[in-house]
Each structure stands twice: as C-alpha cells, then as structure tokens.
Amino acid sequence: MSEKVPTGLGVRLILVSAAIVALAALVVGAVVTKLSEDEVKARLGAEADDLARIVEEVAGAGSGEADLSRVVLRNRLRRTGGAWVVDRDGRVVAAPPGVPEAASLGEVEVELLAARKPLEALGNRAQGNRLKLADAAEGYEAGIGVATLFGEARIVAFRVLKDRGWVVAVDEPYASSSSVAASLKKYVLLTCAVLGVAILLSTALSVSLVIKPFYRERLELLGRVEAANRNLRKLHEVSVGMQKTLALEDRIRTILGAAHEVLGLDRIFLFLPNPETTVLECKGAFGNQDEPPEEIRLPLGAGGGVIAQSFLQKRTYRVENARELPSDLRLQPPYDEIRALRSRSFIVIPMIVESDCVGVVAVDNQLSKRPIPADVIETLELFTSQAAVAIENARLYQQLKLYADELEVTDHLTQLFTFFHFKKLLQGEIDRARLAGAPLALLVVRIDNFAAYNEKLGHKFGDEVLKKVAEVIRAKSGGKGVIGRCFGSTFAVLLPGVDAEGARQRAADLVAALEEQSYPGEDALAEGRLRFAAAWGEYQRGEAANAEEFFTRVNEQTKEARA
Template sequence: MTFRLQWKLSLVFGLLGVFMILTATWTTYTQAFEDFNKELADKLMALAALIEKFADPDRLLSIDSVHHPYYKEMKTFLRAVQKNFNVPWAAVYRYDGTFFTHIVDGASHGEEFIPEYPIFDVSPEMFEAWNEARPTYCAANVDAFGSWATAYYPVKNAEGKTIALIDVSKSNDRLDRFKQQIIRRTAKVAIGLTLLTLLVCFLFSGYLTNPIALLTDGARRIAAGNLQERITGISTRDEIGLLVETFNRMTDELVLSKCSLENKIHELSTLYEISQKTNFAGNTEEILKTILEKAVTGLKAERGSILLFNEDAGTLSLSVAYGGEFADGTARIEIKPGEGVAGRVFETREPLLVNQRELPATFKSYDPGIPWEVRNILCLPLMIEQRCSGVMNIINRHEGDFTKADLALGTTMANQIALTLEKSRLYELSITDGLTRLYVHRYFQVCLTSEIKRARRYAKQVSLILFDIDHFKKFNDTYGHQMGDIVLAGVAQILKASLRTVDIPARYGGEEFAVILPETDTVAAAAVAERIRKAVEKHDFPGLDGTIIKVTISLGVATFPHHANEKLDLIRHADEALYGSKKAGRNTVTVYQVPGGTSA
C-alpha cells in the first residue's frame, strides 16, 4: 500500500510540478515576446516620427532625382538613423493614386532605389496610413526580401494632406530564429525535467515539494512583470536549479533590454523637444541656449557651456552657458587650441570623457571670480564635415559618472549644435559684405520692402539715410586701394556703433552706404545722420605710413510716407538729398525737400 501511494504521490506531484514549470516558462516566454514586440513597435514608430519631424514636406515633393540637393540631405539623415538606431531600412514613399513609388531611402550609395521606382509589395497598412493619414504598424510585412516589422508614418503638408509616407522596418528573421531557439531549449529542458522529476519525486517527494513551490512562485512574479524579482532559495544543481538560473539570467537580459530601450526613448524624446523648441527660436543664440539646456538636463548634469572658435583671435571663447553662476564670465573665458581639455578636444576633434575626481594637469581653470569646480566632464567637438567650430562642455553629473550612453547622446546634440552654427554661418555669408561686415545691397532691398509694408500696415514711419565718402576716388588715387579698404571698413564700424539694434546698415555699393531706420520720423533720422557725420569727421584713420588721415561724408535723408509712398521713390529722394549735400559743399546732412513743401 505504501509503495502504491508513493507512486501516486510521485506521479501527482511530479506531473503537477512539471506542469507548473512549463506553464510558468510559457507564460514568461509569451509575455517577454509580447513586451519585446511592443517595444519594437514603439521604437520603430518613434523613429518614424523623428524622421517626419525632420522632413520638409514641400522639399520632399520637389525631389525628382538622386542629384536633387534635398535628396542628398534626406539620404544622409536616413542613413544616420539606420546606423545610430540599428535599423536596416528607412525610406520615404509617395503615392500617385495608382502606385507607391520611392522618393529616398537610407540604403548605401549604389544600392538604393531611385526616385519614382514603383513598390510592388504593398501591405494593407500602407494604404491605411496613407488614406487615413495616421501612423500604422505591421508586425509581419512580407515582401521579396523577407519578413519585416514595419512602422508607417504619414508626412503631411500645411493643409494636413498626406504627401509622403515614411517606412521604418526591422527584419523579423533574427526574432524568428530566437523564438525557435528558445522553443527548442524549452522543449529539451521540459523533457529532461519531466523524467527527472518523476524519478526524484518517487524517492524524495517531500524534498521536492518545497523547491517546486519556490520556483512556481518566483516564475509567477516575473511573469507578472516584476523584473526586479529573482528566484532564490534553490541551491540544487539539477534541472530545477538550472531552470532557475536560466530564468534569472533571462530576467537580467530583459532588465538590460528595458533599460536600453528607456535610454533610447529618453534620447528620442530629448531630440524631439529640441526640435520643437528650436522651431520657435528667434536667432542662433536662442537655438544654442535651447540645445545646451536640453543637453545639460538630459545628461543629468549641473551645468554646461559652448565655446566657439574666434578665427580673428585664434582662441576659443565662451559663447553660451547654462547652469551655475557664470555672471559676466562670458567675456573673460578664452582658451587657445591645444590648451586645457577644451583646447585639446578642439585640436584633436575627438570627444573626451573624464570621470576621475582629479582632473588632468592640462585642465585650464577660468579667471578669478568664475566658478569652475569640476568633478567630471564630457567635452565634445562641434564638427561639421571635417571642420571644428568649437566645443561643448557638460560638467558635473548629478549622480555617478558619465557613461558611453551619455557620450552618444551628447555627440548627437553636439552635431545638432554644429549644424545650427553652419546654417547660421552660411546665412550670414549670404547677406553680409565681406569687407565692411554690413548687409549687402540685395538684403537691403528686401529689408526696405518689408519695412515699408510694415510701416504702411501699422501707419508708422520709416526713414532712409544714404551717404558716401567725400572725394573717395581721389582718396584712392592718393593713398591707394588698400588704404581705401581700411577707411571703408572703419566707416562701417563707426556706422554700426552709431545705430540701434533694430536699425539696418548696408553697403549700398562702392563707397556708398545706406541705413534703414524703422519707426523713425524725419527729425530723428536727421539727428542720427548728423551723429554719424560727426563721428566719421572726428575719427582718426591710421595711415599705412603712420600718419593720421581724415575723411568726411555727405548724407541724404528721406522718410516714408512723408517724402515717398513707394520704395524706389524713397531711395531716389534720399539720393537726391545726398546730391544736395554734395552741392552744398559736402560733409553735411540734407533732408529731402518736397516740391512746394518742407523737408520735415
């Protein structure tokens, strides 16, 4: 009777134990892959949303060949997304009502699909994303190249109409192999465990009851999503012990994957917030401050700074700072290339991560009065192609040391800063005269048109000053063109120092200059012109031979709408007033006289 009961107990507890273990294994397996698939879908959708934020709808529609400038810009971005986020495919399509065709993708040069190449494997989710103008996801999109997990994200124009479709895909082949491998391993463990459990339960049914209960309880907690839970209290080296070890190792891997995904989401969220804020920034400095603020907060640091290279001085100068109490230090922090951490990073063009409490002997402190206590530092070069325009410092992480993940996020933000600086530099070059650093004639015309429209709309006045340097041709013949260039640049500096920030100084042509004075009447404009005239007359220009050279200017003033209602008339009348100054003996200010009226 005892023998038969032992068999029954062994069979009952053995089978029950096996069933519980397999149930827990399958539950954890199913839950893990469901979570994995959800995380994958979220990641692909987030990447698609990132691409959508970057893309310019109007410029996308203009792409018609691989030689189009925006095709190259988009391709570079898509390749960066594929590389940085480890996705094999990112592309943008359009739909003409019959076929989906390629616009641009992130494939290597020579392997990409050319624009207008038709897509033959179209999933229902593609049509759904296009027709309903909302993101869709396909967990198993099968085409000629295999099975893919794909996120589709519509690109809309200003009217809300879908004009393109973003495709971000990741191959399911690796996931399928992983699933098959786990299934085989689980099956092997289950078979061996079943046989062993029956045998051990027959001999030690009482001894096995407790380990099985512990295993089941721990597995259930893990399957419920408590990834901090670990199965303990089982020290046997049999299949149950190995299963416990496998469970714990699997849980560790899930925790690591979850942390990695959270870091990626944090990175994407930070970049998205930067893109949102920079859209509303008014100038380059505001954009740099926004990116630096997000870099400091995103990397959980105390403060940060951006040092830009001054080509004239040959030094790195503090341009923007966030956090801490820099006070008026922005004018006093200058570092030479190769000097200190920042100078070394600028010179080598390689990022530097320093976590030790004692900084290298090469570290250069700031001037007295500027706080510079540094526990750890992340210094990143601002690179655009092969040119370094400065460095970004992220200083003193609140908790612990800077990590490789921090370095990756910081590098992404540094690249964003470098791109902003390059766009600003190119824009400034396009609107600024190289000699005088004043606005060029074309930009002057655009600004004058805009200011007159604004003045007409709000019933305001806008004044125009035209002036040139007296006897400048004779001056060039006497002193040479090199000295003439020095005088032109000097007069431009005097002009800028005499104006408000809202005023618009420009080089009109040759030795002629123009100044747009928004919301300024004739009397005030004449006063400004007189101030400029006196400043030029008083200034001592150093000659090439060490002598002092004096120059004078003649100025003409006209005001909208008192003297003219149209731009060309305003320019002509200011020029006539300038000619009046010439007739009056030069070195004077003349206000345009309305025929039959007065000047003011």
C-alpha cells in the first residue's frame, strides 16, 4: 500500500466547501431580496394608507384642491418619491406643484404585483394584470405595482376612497426602493464571501493539519498491519518447515535464517544451556563476523552478563545503551573480550516452554545501526516462543532417539548387547574371518531349568538370576570377547581369534564358574539347583557366511550339551 496521501482528498473537500458557501450565498441573497421587496411593499402600502386617511380628513373638512395639493406636497417632502390623487375619470385632484405630466397621471398603467378587491381574488399576471390608475377606482380597494413615470420605473402603491371615487397613490423610484435591498444584498454577499474564505481556509488547514496526518497515520497503521500479516504468514511457513525436521542443528539453522528473513535483523545469536546447566553455549549465529559460535560460552552466573541473567530470571531485556548497564548485568573478564558480544544496543529474550527456560535469543542491528521497532520486538517475542517449543521438541527427540538406540544396542536388564545388535557384530566378525583366514568361535550358554525357577519363585527372582549370570560371564571374559543376551536365559560370547578347542575350554570354565555361584531359592527346584548348558563352535570358511545360520547351529547344540 502506498504511503502517499492523495492530494485529491483536500481538493475535493475545498470544492465541496466552496459549493456550500456559494449555495448559501445564493439562498441568503434570494431570501434577503425577497424580504427587502416585501419590506418596500409594506412600507409603501402603509404610506398610501396614511395619505388616504389624511386626504379623507382634509376633504371631509371641506377643504379645496389647493389644500389637498399642499398635503400631497408635504408627503413628498418627507420622502424620495411622489404622491397624488386622481378621480375615476383620470382627472388629477391633487398633485405637488411642478410635477411633469401631472395631467396624464390617471392614464398611467400599473402592472399589479398585488391588489385587493372586495369579493374576488386577483387573477394571474400572465392573463393581463395591468390597469390604468384611474380604473382602479372601480372594483379595487388597494394595490401595488410597477409603472413607468417621468421616464423611469417606479413602484406605485394606491388606496381607493370609494365614496369619493378617488385613487390616492404614492410612488418611489424602483432604483431607490431596491437600493436598500441591493445594499443589504451586497452586505450579505460580502459577509458570505468573507465567511466562505474563512471556511475555505479552515478547510485547507483542517486538511493539512488534521485530515492528512490522520490519513497518513491510517496508511502507516495499515502498512504495519500488512507487514505483521506477512510476518505471521512467514512465521507460519517457518513453523511448518520446522516440523519437517526433528534434528536440533537443523531446527536451529531454520530458526536463525527465518528470524533474519522475517524480521530483518542484522545479527541473531541462539544460546542453549549445557547438560549441567552451568554454561550457556552459542549453538548458532546469523550475521556474526567475529568468533565462531562454538567458541562463545558464558557462565550461568556472575560474569555472564545480561544474557545469563535473561536465562536465569526468565526476563526480556531491551538495552538501549550497554554502557549504562549496572555492573551485575555486564560481561565480566574474560568474557568481556568476546568481540561478537560487543554491542551498544540489543535485545535479549528468554526461550520459555511452560515454566522452564530452555535457551536465550540475542539480537541487534549492529551493522545497519537501525533501531528495532516495537512491532518487530512483539513479533520476535512470538517467534521466540515458537522457536522455544521447536527446540525443546528437538531435544526431547534426541533424548528419545538415544534411548531408543540404547534399547536397540543394550539389554536394559543385563546391560549386555541385545541379540539384534549381537548378530550385527557377529556378521562383521564372520566377514573379517573369511577375508583374513583367522579363527572365529562362538560360545552359547543357557540356563536349562530357568522356566521352572521363574514359575516357582516369580519373575523378580528370575531377573536377579539373569543379572548375576551376566556379571559372571562378563567377569570370566575379562574384557575379551563380545557378550550378548540372545533371548530368555540364553547368552552368547563371540570369540575372535579363538578356535574350537579354545572355545571348549572357555565353555567349561564358564559353566564351572556359574555353578559355583549360589542363587536365591534354587533349592526349591526338583534338581536342587540351577543347571547350565553350554555349546561352542568354530566358523568354517566353507560354510554360509550368515550370522543367523552360524548362531542357530551352535545354539542347537546346547539342547544336548551338558557341562
């Protein structure tokens, strides 16, 4: 994922803000215009009502047209517009002196904007809502509209005095009446423009100071999550790979290589304790250019520094500056001379399985000098836990393999060779005797009445007898010959370089030594003692070179032989 914040994001936000400001300006302008027009209409209508009332009063007092003209004149002096009175015939009843075209005021056509009739509504303007001012005396009570007077557009408001048949009108230049609205509209638009600029600036600042940093942090977070997912997938692959081999050395190589590949660390050291748990031995290292791993050994105690303490305390150490470590966590002479362990900043993590520490992993970026990020440390701890289980399983496998090998080679009761391994050794001696032409003898000894002894006294006593017989045979051999327990109470002695006569003499001596021994409970047997039988034979070069056949031939003789 790209970490670049798209510039289109800020542009879109600014354009949206600008569109909102423009729309707000249009709406506010339209509202202000409408409100100002309504205010002008209401004001002119109120003035027309006042003038109509005054005219009615003056006319009711019997005053003449001159008095009415003066009233109209006073009204004009208070305002920017004009005022006049016409009758239903279009004759001017009263008008300010000097008004041009006064005689034709009754013929002025007004395009009605609003009007009031006694019992009917105003029709649609599209259907011709134009009337002469003099005609308003018939069928109208009041109205307001636009007319052209004295060469300019004016707003005209009129009131009808029905009893007299007069139309009292006031006017105001359209430009003058709309100037307030225009000024107010300009003020509103200017205010909107200022607010718009402020909004745009605040939006730009928000994009620059808030949105982009947030978006960048989000991208970085997503990048870390993707990296963590990749590392986890790799760790899973490594974990699967570690299951393919149970050899400890192979697993250590896999662990070190995977840690370097997945985590990108410069150097990685893996320490395991020796069998006595007195020394930490470096079993593997990645990126190390100094001492070979097998030469790096630290005592588990004083002098082993922070690596030994991590193992003993089962604790992770994150060292930023090795010079600031307390003395008990520093390597002491002569271990402080190990060049591979000289690092200013490093991390040591114990490898724990259940509650036992099985090793330690130490890492650093000594070559690149890069700091180790927190997410890498978390992944490293998880990886170390998996590695600890893998190493412990490998060690258990080695122990089981050694035990299995011992079981394959050594009889657990008598500590003699097993029959399986004895036959391997016998075959090897046969091959050598055939090539060298040297004599080779085989001596087989068994306890004749061992089954009766076991049945009489039990297997516990029988096992003790077998161990004692093995000791006697081992002692009589004096370190010469190969001894094995074949099966049950049958034993065999391989005698390289001994011919048949020598084997006969050794058989006689061995049976005599066995019968001189006393065995617990043997007097309970019908014979009163354990009986031993022995047979011997020399390998003949002309016979089949097969250990199984050679042993079978000699063993069959023990069924008849008695010493």
